Amino acid sequence: MASTQSPRCAVLVGPYLAGKTTLLEALLHASGTTQKKGSVKDGTSVGDASADARSRHMSIEMAAASAAYLDDPWVFIDTPGSIELSQEARNALMAADVAIVVIEPLAERVQTAAPIFRFIDEHAIPHMVFVNKMDGTAQAPKDILAALQEISERPLILRQVPIREGEAVTGYVDLVSERAYRYKPGHASDLVKIPDDMTTDEQVARTELLEALADFDDKLLEKLLEDVIPSPKEIYQELAKDLRDDRVVPVFLGAAEKDHGVRRLLKALRHETPTHQVAAARRGLPTDGETVAEVFKTVHVAGTGKLSYVRLWRGGIKDGQSLGGHRVSGILRPFGAQLSKVPEAKAGDVVAFGRMDEAKTGDVLTTSGQRPASFRAFPPPLTPVFSLAIHADNRNDEVKLSGAIQRMLDEDPSLALDHDGDLGQLVLAGQGDIHLQIALDRLRQRNNLKISTTRPRVPYRETIRRSAKQHGRHKRQTGGHGQFGDVHIEINPLPRGQGFAFVDKIVGGAIPRQWIPSVEEGVREFLNKGVLGFRVVDVSVTLTDGQYHAVDSSDMAFKTAGRIAMSEGMQKCDPVLLEPIGLVTISVPNEHTAKVQRVITGRRGQILGYDAKPGWKGWDEVTAHMPQSEIHDLIIELRSLTLGVATYAWKFDHLSELTGRLADKVIEDQGSRATTAAAS
């Protein structure tokens, strides 16, 4: 029988390989949704269904699975843990009623959860922690908790203490009910007696739990002060209230692969997860009003076409009805890669809509087409930190390539495409090399395209360091009509950032007015490619004198004279290469700040300062000037030094002179590129 309840949505997030996909499998099995438990290792899990995910042994996109537990409908969403794919996790979290942060039981790796914790805290998303892999050599929960508290804004509440036999964790004591259980994989755990040697530890942990809750409830505080023990029912109610308001973070223990602690987690989810109305209200959406569906994932599926995964925050929708003038053709309930058609969806549901051609991730679809004014938008996407220039191997495929990438940007807002007309390159930017490789593989497969990549070229410039005067004359006598233009110019360096100035100082009609713009045109044409082969900046050119011929002078002749004067004059002006320098801001846990400072110096950067990162406990922000050419693979080094969590943002700041060996190399490369281009 279908439940009348609205589905609740739990999103599994957390660091790379913590066991999220395995936990999804265990949740589906323990809830009775699946008969057989699949596994990541065998390639039979509900998440990671794509061939790409299986062959990479990692999740590469989110997977939603509808489930039922004790008649309650649920949607669990598994997300990839790789920091490079964290946009997927962020998008899924916008659809969540509750987040489950899955971590490994290692205090020294807890920092890897910091970015996602920060996001969850910032958006006040109710969340729990599941400390997975407790079957391995696990550290004491209190050590893991202490490390986790460092990155969590909200107080953490340990809900269980492990029962150990030797090294192995064989069960747990539930700190609310004060019952002890022995794990029994595939079945509900056996109730056992609390081991005698654990009663003290258990009491200490329980008191901590109660005290943490009492911080938010005066009645509970009074009871504790009067030594009255609250009933488990009261405590559960308090826990549900505090989770709903995102005031505390319950912490559970287990091992997804062995089904340890999974039923306990399910029960907690069932009793404590707030409804979709709570999440909608948090986003600023009132309960009453027209149908509102929000797209949190867009995907183009071979054979099926475009699918828009939505959370239905309000109202309902039937197949064939329209949202904002666009007909919904097909409502599909997801179970990993399997999609089953349903006639309708109601508030709280997570479904995929077919063929919403215009819809992008983050769009809000409503009956009227109007976005509810108070409903807060998706946060801005992650800014790119790594880019590659991409080329279709077959020139005729370039237009197809652009179109295909455009479709991919609809799916993944953390990718960006830049047509760099100046350098004639198409640059795909994203969150790291793996992110881009996954995107490019998808492009190749879906569109049958051959694509190669190169390091993007840097927009070097050149300028001059000295002034010069130059005479330029273009004179040609070819039978009938000749060509004649004659100019005197003065070339001067300008301060950095001034660009180009053309000054006309012609007096007495040495060159008639109508031809002066042609001189400027000739000068500008030369500036596109200076003596060293780069665009010239920060130069002023003054036209001081000239001559003309009543019959032979023309626009063309004066333009050519201008160009000739420049190409001869600029040689005398001591040309120099300019390289773009970025203003870089690196975010890093402060234990790694010193290392990052060395990275900056090693990359010819200049540290401008560092300070605590606002709103990020224990993180620093280091600002520096760094050449753009050194920023290309900066993220790779930063991540390798910081367990993958450091990141940076940059913007162009200024141009700076580059001389010596590095400059020679840049000029040489530019020269050989010009030769190759001319030959092909």
Ligand SMILES: Nc1nc2c(ncn2[C@@H]2O[C@H](COP(=O)(O)OP(=O)(O)OP(=O)(O)O)[C@@H](O)[C@H]2O)c(=O)[nH]1
């Ligand atoms: N010992 C042990 N290993 C586990 C447990 N859960 C998962 N693993 C293993 O950890 C590895 C990663 O598991 P996944 O479920 O793919 O982890 P994930 O968090 O989904 O990984 P990404 O999505 O790529 O971030 C696999 O080899 C699992 O078999 C557990 O409870 N105990």
Ligand SMILES: [Mg+2]
């Ligand atoms: Mg996974």
